[in-house]
Structures are given as structure tokens and as C-alpha cells.
Amino acid sequence: MEDFLWGVLDGIIAWPTLIVNVCGGDYEVFQDRRGDGWYAFGFLLVAASPFLGFFGHGRDRKRE
Numbered sequence: 001m002e003d004f005l006w007g008v009l010d011g012i013i014a015w016p017t018l019i020v021n022v023c024g025g026d027y028e029v030f031q032d033r034r035g036d037g038w039y040a041f042g043f044l045l046v047a048a049s050p051f052l053g054f055f056g057h058g059r060d061r062k063r064e
Helices: 002-012 014-022 037-047 049-063
Strands: none
Touching (some): 002 014
């Protein structure tokens, strides 16, 4: 359960970390040392949520 929570935390900060890395930072986005299944599930669940919300929002507009 601890690895899942670490995955959720890293998923939350994944997008800002990616932007910082593009601007010249050197930070890990995904921690390989915690790379078990629960960590990866928590990371992907939270890191992908902006995309899932974006696609779901587009369907709501078509109904109007």
C-alpha cells in the first residue's frame, strides 16, 4: 500500500516535474527503485487523469 501512495504522489507531481526537466532540470519523473506493480498503477492512475478528464469533458459539450 505504501508503494501505491508513493505512486499517487509522484503522479501528482509528474507534470510539473516534466516541465521543470524541459527547462533544464534533472529530476526523476518515475522512480525505478519503487517500480513494482502498485507503484506503477498509482502513478499511471493519477498522471493520466488530466487526459481522462479532457476526453470526458469533450463528450459533455457534444450533448448541449
